[in-house]
Amino acid sequence: MEPADADLYFGKVLRHSPSGTRLGRSQALSTYFVFLELRHKVEIHRMTGRVVECPIDEMNRPRGAKDDQLRIPPSEPEIGTLFTSWGGELATCRKFAPTARNYTAAKLMSQVGLRVSEACGLDLGDIEWDLGRFGKLHVRHGKGARGSGERMVPLINGADRTLRWFIEDVWGQFDDDHTRPGAPLFPS
Known part of the structure; x- marks a missing residue:
């Protein structure tokens, strides 16, 4: 997924969705990519040759006050x-x-x-x-x-x-x- 894909998704597909929906989806994607970067960055690069990078950048991030929350279960x-x-x-x-x-x-x-x-x-x-x-x-x-x-x-x-x-x-x-x-x- 590239930043252009995020632009298309948030700019056209979710254009008329409530702001809370857009914010929730962007946070879910951001959290998922943070997880991938923390846990599987090396394996993904080795398998695909691509570096994991979150497609949600400053330009296509919906406005909102909530922060990303990565939950790590106890051992x-x-x-x-x-x-x-x-x-x-x-x-x-x-x-x-x-x-x-x-x-x-x-x-x-x-x-x-x-x-x-x-x-x-x-x-x-x-x-x-x-x-x-x-x-x-x-x-x-x-x-x-x-x-x-x-x-x-x-x-x-x-x-x-x-x-x-x-x-x-x-x-x-x-x-x-x-x-x-x-x-x-x-x-x-």
């Missing part, structure tokens, strides 16, 4: 340190049940890749212990309107043990009835 050791420290604090925390609930929800999201809204929408009945080798979660409230809908998520990476501990040892400390249909997995 496995950092995640391990987080949950080890957090798990250690469970023994001395002031309110055990809510802290254990938050710990379990975060660990479950880390282990199986759920979004926050998906984890919040889970019910006790959504856990299918007998499906697959480890059991599965029935995620009924997926991402967005056109994104993923219902799906079955395997309880991998020790998520089955995390959930069993939470349900057997912690869930009963919340004032909720486990026999009630639609009882939330993570009650408030």
